[in-house]
Amino acid sequence: MKLLSVVLPMYNSEKYADACIKNILSQSFKDYELIIIDDGSSDSTGLICEQFKYDSRVKYFYQPNGGSHKARNLGIKKSTGELITFVDSDDIIPSNYFEVLVNLYKNDIDCVFCDIYHQKHEGLVKNSFFNKEFVSLDTRKKITYMLSDDSFPAPYAKLFNLSKIRNLGHQFLERDNYFGFAEDFYFNSIYLINSEKLLYTNRTYYIYNKLNENSQCNNPSLDVQRRNNVDRAIVIYSILQY
Incomplete structure (x- = not known):
């Protein structure tokens, strides 16, 4: 059993898949499993992923x-590590990220x-939580305060305890007429409500790609935006x- 499970969901990610998987496999830390979940891709994403089965x-x-x-959620079910982290297929992590x-x-x-660094047209824009090397948050008020930060609800840039997730019977939200927008805010909220201590570090970072036009957040369709608002309410x- 590996110490760390890395869950990587992909959907029509042929533009990013090869570089993303190579980025993960080149990490300085080696004791992990990479759980790739192909969410019904219709392009060459699956073929690219198959090439890394060696x-x-x-x-x-x-x-x-x-x-x-x-x-x-399927990634959580398939994971066997003590710890779990999530990476998006169009994002980048430095070589020391897992370590x-x-x-x-x-x-x-x-x-x-x-x-978290945001990859934008003007370059990398840093989103810093604290101006210190380490910060420990160990009271309910401090922990729930983090949910008010626009970047914290995201599932990436975090390391979770997989046993805790399973003991809670926790997962990303699934329910009727829900399309998945803001599912990360639900996941982190429930996890933090049941947490006692968080630890922040500035020794590494996560680069979030805000340039991906296929991202649900970047979809200009009014119908999609209305659907996203309904999802937020749910x-x-x-x-x-x-």
Whole structure:
């Protein structure tokens, strides 16, 4: 069993798949499994992923298209590590990313997280949580405060305890008439409500690609935007129900 499970959902990601997988496999930390969930891609994403099966750490699974929330949930089910982290197929992580996060993890810590860089047309824009090398958050008020930061609700740039997720019976939100927008805010909210301690570090970072035109967040369609607003309401209602 590997110490870390890395869940990588993909949907029509042929433009990014090869570079993304190579980026992950070149990490300085080696004790991990890479769980690739192909969410019903209709392009060459699957063929690209198949080329990496020579590496025993790579596990590839295909599912009919259901959205990134369902792909991540399948990734959680297929993971066998003690710890789990999520990477998006169009994003980039530095070579020390896993090593830094895993080395900081201790049994009394529920989540280790780091800064996020946004890849925009004008270049990399840094989103810093704190101006310190390390920050420990160990009160409910401090932990729930993090949810008010626009970047924290994202599933990436974080290391979670997989056993804790399973003991909670937790997953990304799935319900009728829900299309998956803001599923990360639901996931992090429930996880943090049940957490006692977080640890922040600026020793590494995560580069989030905001230039991907296929991203649901960048879709200019009014119908999609209306659907996203309905999804937001469903997420908030689901958190309040919890």
